[in-house]
Amino acid sequence: MTDPELTGRTALVTGGAQGLGRKFAEHLATAGATVVVADVQDDKGKEVAERVGGHFVHLDVTDDASWEAGVAQAVAETGGLDVLVNNAGIEIAGLFLDLDPDVVRRIFDVNVVGTSLGIKHAFRAMGPGGPAGQGGVIINIASVAATIAFPALSAYSASKSAVDRITRIAAMESGKLGLGVRVNCIYPGLVPNEMGAGLANEMTTLGLFPSPEEAVAGVVALTPSGRLATEDEIADAVVFLASDRARFVNGIGLPVDGGMGM
Numbered sequence: 001m002t003d004p005e006l007t008g009r010t011a012l013v014t015g016g017a018q019g020l021g022r023k024f025a026e027h028l029a030t031a032g033a034t035v036v037v038a039d040v041q042d043d044k045g046k047e048v049a050e051r052v053g054g055h056f057v058h059l060d061v062t063d064d065a066s067w068e069a070g071v072a073q074a075v076a077e078t079g080g081l082d083v084l085v086n087n088a089g090i091e092i093a094g095l096f097l098d099l100d101p102d103v104v105r106r107i108f109d110v111n112v113v114g115t116s117l118g119i120k121h122a123f124r125a126m127g128p129g130g131p132a133g134q135g136g137v138i139i140n141i142a143s144v145a146a147t148i149a150f151p152a153l154s155a156y157s158a159s160k161s162a163v164d165r166i167t168r169i170a171a172m173e174s175g176k177l178g179l180g181v182r183v184n185c186i187y188p189g190l191v192p193n194e195m196g197a198g199l200a201n202e203m204t205t206l207g208l209f210p211s212p213e214e215a216v217a218g219v220v221a222l223t224p225s226g227r228l229a230t231e232d233e234i235a236d237a238v239v240f241l242a243s244d245r246a247r248f249v250n251g252i253g254l255p256v257d258g259g260m261g262m
Helices: 019-030 042-051 064-078 101-126 154-177 194-205 212-221 231-242
Strands: 010-014 034-039 055-058 083-086 136-141 181-188 253-256
Touching: 010 019, 010 064, 019 034, 019 042, 019 083, 019 194, 019 231, 034 042, 034 064, 042 055, 055 064, 064 101, 083 101, 083 231, 101 136, 101 154, 101 181, 136 154, 136 231, 154 181, 154 253, 181 231, 194 212, 231 253
Parallel strands: 010 034, 010 083, 034 055, 083 136, 136 181, 181 253
Antiparallel strands: none
């Protein structure tokens, strides 16, 4: 059954072809939104868009021109843009002893530059005089890694800490300029999906834990709730921040991490 909470609104989800992005698209559609799945993975992205009854746009979040074209296509096909979920991101673990500057630049290009460009083009589309022009909501996906010191995640943690700062500054700019766009971020805890499993394997390969299972157990041991997060729990927070229930929630980072980052 569809919840009418977001009926009449259009939501664009970057990195929507898989993982959390796919789950966000599903929950937003269930809440009544018209969903635009944006990704560089065309086949997977189109499958998700078809599943949720939405649209697909090819989008490389690191490329300014790709953002301009993708947002224009989304607005043209749906008639507006009310919600942007800046979800696309990458995680690559590595020790300081072996730091590769090219890897660090790649992480920041996707996670920080990509998020910043999303804010830029959402502001232009949603603000007064833009092709959507009714204001809206931006939800940036940070990470619990922005709030804790976990080994081998220096570049990823730094990039997600930057997402937190970007969020707060964007919220302030939107208010000062009268754009009518709320900007918040979410700190998801570790989720047992493809990215979460990849992180556990990386921790083992780097010699920080004897096995992926013990790496996961190490995360759980740091979490008061005593378990990993689920994709549905993170997606519920996205729907909440996109909705009118959060109409006076602005410029914050919402932990959905079972208390891990407290």
